[in-house]
Amino acid sequence: MARKLNTSSLNKDRMPRHVAIIMDGNGRWAKKRFMPRTMGHRAGMASLKKVVRACDDMGIAILTVFAFSTENWKRPRDEVSYLMQLLTEFMRKELDELHQNNVRIQVLGDYNATPPECRIEIKRALEMTRDNTGLIFNIALNYGSRKEILDAAKTLAAKVTAGEIKVEEVTEEIFSGLLYTKGMPDPDLLIRSSGEMRISNFMLWQIAYTEIVVTDTLWPDFTEDDLVQAVVEYQHRDRKFGGLNK
Numbered sequence: 722m723a724r725k726l727n728t729s730s731l732n733k734d735r736m737p738r739h740v741a742i743i744m745d746g747n748g749r750w751a752k753k754r755f756m757p758r759t760m761g762h763r764a765g766m767a768s769l770k771k772v773v774r775a776c777d778d779m780g781i782a783i784l785t786v787f788a789f790s791t792e793n794w795k796r797p798r799d800e801v802s803y804l805m806q807l808l809t810e811f812m813r814k815e816l817d818e819l820h821q822n823n824v825r826i827q828v829l830g831d832y833n834a835t836p837p838e839c840r841i842e843i844k845r846a847l848e849m850t851r852d853n854t855g856l857i858f859n860i861a862l863n864y865g866s867r868k869e870i871l872d873a874a875k876t877l878a879a880k881v882t883a884g885e886i887k888v889e890e891v892t893e894e895i896f897s898g899l900l901y902t903k904g905m906p907d908p909d910l911l912i913r914s915s916g917e918m919r920i921s922n923f924m925l926w927q928i929a930y931t932e933i934v935v936t937d938t939l940w941p942d943f944t945e946d947d948l949v950q951a952v953v954e955y956q957h958r959d960r961k962f963g964g965l966n967k
């Protein structure tokens with residue numbers, strides 16, 4: 722049973738529309754317990770389930786999580802394959818509930834590189850939830866922001882060469898429309914767990930004015946309360962977008 726979320730400290734009028742999360746610290750969590758890293762990822766999946774529900778309950782419109790980067794293929798083969806299995810399991814076990822809750826699942830990144838069983842589950846999830854109108858749940862998978870930006874630049878260059886658009890007509894909106902996050906507002910809040918002060922090639926274009934909250938909590942220990950706390954911290958920030966506040 723999902724725990725009742727304590728949202729009394731939240732200002733309902735200043736909720737972030739889009740929350741992005743770098744779920745870091747699974748390996749360290751496992752190491753502290755003399756467990757294999759894979760167990761840290763499994764515990765991390767449990768945290769993710771809770772956080773998706775909490776975002777839905779809090780009325781956040783978009784949640785984007787960094788599940789697997791283009792650089793993560795460099796990890797030991799066993800760890801990569803376990804992460805792919807976990808993703809497959811997550812899709813199999815959670816899809817019905819997410820669909821019932823009107824959640825729309827999307828993948829940011831080229832998931833064609835994932836194993837066949839994972840691809841099948843992803844396709845099923847994307848198709849089943851395509852018309853849902855509730856929380857948009859973006860899973861960044863085989864995702865790298867530089868690749869995303871470079872691909873957009875190549876597409877744009879090809880359009881210019883083909884005479885479909887003139888260089889001087891290119892705007893930030895047009896460029897944004899070529900990214901995986903096409904049509905979505907940029908993240909208002911980026912949370913990174915486990916204390917690392919890095920962006921790690923995540924949403925470099927989209928986080929230009931995003932508020933960043935870094936928590937020392939390792940991702941498997943991250944709870945709904947940590948999410949609420951991060952949102953409260955966000956709500957106390959003075960967002961100026963490069964301008965001045967009155």
Ligand code: FPP
Binds near residue numbers: 811
């Ligand atoms: C970073 O921790 C985490 C990852 C590379 C994977 C994130 C995956 C999950 C939370 C599990 C399941 C996800 C889905 C979508 C089912 P790390 O391994 O770099 O930790 P460390 O820095 O402590 O070594």
